[in-house]
Amino acid sequence: MKLNEEYKELAWQGLWKNNPGLxxxxxxxPLLAVTSTVTNALGLGIATLFVLICxxxxxxxxxxxxxxxxxxxxxxxxxxxxxxxVQLLMNAYTFSLYQNLGIFLPLIVTNCAIIGRAEAYASRxxxxxxxxxxxxxxxxxxxxxxxxxxxxxxxxxxxxxxxANLLLGDWAxxxxxxxxxxxxxxxxxxLPPGAFxxxxxxxxxxxxxxxxxxxxxxxxxEKTIERVRVNFDAP
Amino acid sequence: xxxxxxxxxxxxxxxxxxxxxxxxxxATIPGxxxxxxxxxxxxxxxxxxxxxxxxxAEFIVLSLREKKITQQxxxxxxxxxxxxxxxxxxxxxxxxxxxxxxxxxxxxxKQLYGGLGHNPFNPAMAAYVMLLISFPVQMTSWQPPLELMxxxxxxxxxxFVIFTDFTSDGYSVEQLRSHIDGFTMATPLDTVKTNLTxxxxxxxxxxxxxxxxxxxxxxxxxxxxxxxxxxxxxxxxAIDWTTPASFLLSLFICSLIAFIISPDSNxxxxxxxxxxxxxxxxxFILTDPVTGATSTKGRVVYGIxxxxxVFIIRKExxxxxxxxxxxxxxNMAAPLIDQYTRPRTYGHQGSxx
Numbered sequence: 001m002k003l004n005e006e007y008k009e010l011a012w013q014g015l016w017k018n019n020p021g022l023x024x025x026x027x028x029x030p031l032l033a034v035t036s037t038v039t040n041a042l043g044l045g046i047a048t049l050f051v052l053i054c055x056x057x058x059x060x061x062x063x064x065x066x067x068x069x070x071x072x073x074x075x076x077x078x079x080x081x082x083x084x085x086v087q088l089l090m091n092a093y094t095f096s097l098y099q100n101l102g103i104f105l106p107l108i109v110t111n112c113a114i115i116g117r118a119e120a121y122a123s124r125x126x127x128x129x130x131x132x133x134x135x136x137x138x139x140x141x142x143x144x145x146x147x148x149x150x151x152x153x154x155x156x157x158x159x160x161x162x163x164a165n166l167l168l169g170d171w172a173x174x175x176x177x178x179x180x181x182x183x184x185x186x187x188x189x190x191l192p193p194g195a196f197x198x199x200x201x202x203x204x205x206x207x208x209x210x211x212x213x214x215x216x217x218x219x220x221x222e223k224t225i226e227r228v229r230v231n232f233d234a235p
Numbered sequence: 236x237x238x239x240x241x242x243x244x245x246x247x248x249x250x251x252x253x254x255x256x257x258x259x260x261x262a263t264i265p266g267x268x269x270x271x272x273x274x275x276x277x278x279x280x281x282x283x284x285x286x287x288x289x290x291x292a293e294f295i296v297l298s299l300r301e302k303k304i305t306q307q308x309x310x311x312x313x314x315x316x317x318x319x320x321x322x323x324x325x326x327x328x329x330x331x332x333x334x335x336x337x338x339x340x341x342x343x344x345k346q347l348y349g350g351l352g353h354n355p356f357n358p359a360m361a362a363y364v365m366l367l368i369s370f371p372v373q374m375t376s377w378q379p380p381l382e383l384m385x386x387x388x389x390x391x392x393x394x395f396v397i398f399t400d401f402t403s404d405g406y407s408v409e410q411l412r413s414h415i416d417g418f419t420m421a422t423p424l425d426t427v428k429t430n431l432t433x434x435x436x437x438x439x440x441x442x443x444x445x446x447x448x449x450x451x452x453x454x455x456x457x458x459x460x461x462x463x464x465x466x467x468x469x470x471x472x473a474i475d476w477t478t479p480a481s482f483l484l485s486l487f488i489c490s491l492i493a494f495i496i497s498p499d500s501n502x503x504x505x506x507x508x509x510x511x512x513x514x515x516x517x518x519f520i521l522t523d524p525v526t527g528a529t530s531t532k533g534r535v536v537y538g539i540x541x542x543x544x545v546f547i548i549r550k551e552x553x554x555x556x557x558x559x560x561x562x563x564x565x566n567m568a569a570p571l572i573d574q575y576t577r578p579r580t581y582g583h584q585g586s587x588x
Contacts, residue, residue: 188369197343 007132014136021144022206026113030104031145032195036156039163041149042142043097044104047086049138052114054082056122056134063123075118080109097166113141144202151198156189158182252351256311258473260318262464263519267322269460273380273453276390277326280397281333282318288337289317296346312351316340319359319519323512323559324366326378327408330397332370336362356566357526360559367554376408377422380453383444386411423451424511424555427502436499450509458514465518474522477534482517483508485542493550507546516545516558526566533569533576540572541565 020026027048035041058078059066066074087105090098098105108114117137122130153160158180164172188194270278293313297304320336340362348354367374381388388411392402401407421429423446430440440446449455468474486507493501507513512520521527521541528537541561548557 184370184372186369187371188365191368193368 006129010129010133011136014133014138014140015143016140019140019144019206020113020116020137021141021148022203024113024116026116027111027141028199030107030111031141031148032192032199034101034104035145035149035152035195036190037153037163038146038149038161039097039167040100041145042164043090043094043167044101044108045138045142045145047090047101047105048108048111048114048145049135049142050086051079051082051108052117052138052141053131053134055079055114055118057127057131058082059118059122060125060127060130066123071123072115072119075115075123076109079114079118083108094167096163100163100166113137148195148198148202152189152194154179156186156194252310252312255473256315258471259468259519260311260315262468262473263318263322263461265460265464266457266515267318269453269457270322270326273382273456274326274378275381275388276393277328277378277397278321278324280394281324281326281328282321284330285317285321285333285337286314288334289313289320289341292338292341293346296342300346300350302350307350310351313341313345316345316358316362319515320362322515323359323363325374325376327376327393327396327411328373329400332366332373336366339365352525354525355570357520357523357562360520360562363559364563367559375421375425376412377425379412379445383452384411421445422511422555423454423506424549427506428549428555431500437502438499450503450506454511455509458509461514461518465514468518468522474518475531475534477531478521478527478538479517481535481538482521482542482545483513483538485539486513486545487542489543489546493546501550507549511549511556512558513545516541516562520558520562521565526569528569528572528576530573530576530578532578533572536572536576537565537569540568 014020018024021031030044030048034044055075055078059075062074062078083106086108087098090101090105117134121133125133150160153162158178160177160179161172161175164175168175189198267278267282290308290313293308294304297307317337317340320340321333324333324336340358344356344358344361345351345354378384378388386402386404386406388396388402392404395402396408396411402411423443426443426445427437427440430443431437445452447453447455465474465479469476469479487504490501490504490507494503521538528534544561544564545557548560549555552560554560
């Protein structure tokens with residue numbers, strides 16, 4: 001039962017409370033640079049997710065044998081080898097997407113979200129939890145990428161899932177949705193400054209939701225305190 | 236007894252924000268009049284569109300933030316921002332340009348940072364830059380002065396162009412911008428920049444019809460009118476003279492040095508002064524008390540930096556005019572400038588820091 005609690009906590013941390021994109025603000029460079037369309041965002045998100053799970057598992061496996069002094073170079077080596085795998089795979093199977101992502105695919109190596117998880121969690125915990133943590137953190141990152149990509153694509157080009165066939169194969173070209181017709185593109189949404197502005201709105205939105213939740217919870221506590229005081233004063 | 240605590244500048248006339256803003260708006264009237272005289276009704280239509288949008292946006296955000304609506308809505312700051320946006324837009328830009336610009340200026344640049352007095356960037360110029368990078372085609376379709384246009388354009392037709400992209404006779408913006416000889420006319424700054432890239436000298440560019448007899452047909456008078464408005468503001472003590480003076484002097488010196496070194500590839504000093512948004516920027520935008528530097532020494536540095544940036548961007552940058560970009564860059568630098576130009580407290584030695 002205790003193990004279940006731990007997994008729940010890991011999922012909650014990765015997806016919402018300690019989300020790498022919205023709260024830790026890690027890996028902002030790929031987050032802001034490639035989210036101009038949903039397809040690019042998904043491609044990079046899935047690649048990051050894969051690398052995160054594998055690197056977390058491997059780091060956790062070798063954690064007994066890694067000397068503390070040289071742990072960072074070793075983590076980077078592990079991450080880099082998985083990134084190379086992903087890069088070669090994408091080069092082979094989704095070549096156009098590989099070209100779209102460009103330098104940001106190899107740059108996953110330097111994504112602080114990955115090395116951060118290796119250092120903070122995977123190097124101290126058993127394989128199962130570490131890979132689950134990688135999955136949840138990766139999913140959290142993927143979700144932020146996806147939402148940001150969707151908003152920017154709708155605002156900038158008026159479409160959704162444009163070019164999804166690059167990622168998912170030819171059948172996926174039917175996924176393309178024309179939300180509205182634009183004579184002129186809203187370039188700001190496609191350019192990196194627009195990503196920063198949209199990101200700011202998302203962080204604000206998350207804080208608003210957290211505030212609403214926080215406001216809803218402590219009311220119950222106040223009531224119990226009051227009742228206790230009344231009981232003490234009574235006799 | 237009440238102590239009235241305020242940040243500098245410590246003025247004993249406790250002028251209300253609305254009175255100051257109203258004065259600045261009045262001072263833009265000569266410039267707007269000159270724009271109307273040379274370019275027709277376009278800018279007036281954009282100003283009214285932007286004002287209405289800005290007031291609506293301000294009202295919505297203020298009611299969401301549960302602020303005192305009547306007091307803050309009519310303090311004039313939103314109207315002034317909208318007027319400045321309307322002035323700086325190309326006269327024949329479509330209507331949604333000024334609407335998007337006003338909403339962005341008020342909601343994102345001003346209110347999201349905490350409202351008047353808390354915004355790090357000048358709302359009008361931030362909105363202008365946002366529009367310029369988002370909609371480059373619409374934002375660079377400058378209308379030539381009325382007297383050069385081969386197709387007449389009255390107020391009704393201007394309305395038609397702004398709202399439907401075509402005049403009632405079916406002419407598009409591109410056709411309206413064409414000279415009788417068939418080429419598309421640009422602003423004087425644009426003309427000079429393009430001509431330099433195709434190898435023409437400044438003297439040759441000065442013969443272009445848009446430049447007219449002096450520095451730019453229409454533009455020189457618009458800038459002169461803003462200069463008059465600015466001097467009126469300085470006379471009324473609404474703005475400090477140091478920022479515009481150091482800005483204009485800095486632009487003058489930079490362009491003078493360049494002109495002396497290579498008169499064939501650098502426009503004259505007065506061409507820089509009386510073109511684009513130079514005077515508008517000097518007297519109405521750089522002097523924004525919220526986003527500018529505070530101390531006198533700081534204002535001098537701020538103005539010099541802005542003048543230098545305007546010159547560099549006009550000369551080397553991708554866009555022909557540079558006031559909006561340099562204002563934003565200077566806004567970013569303003570806190571740092573304030574940090575290093577803090578006036579010495581009376582009675583303290585200058586050396587301690």
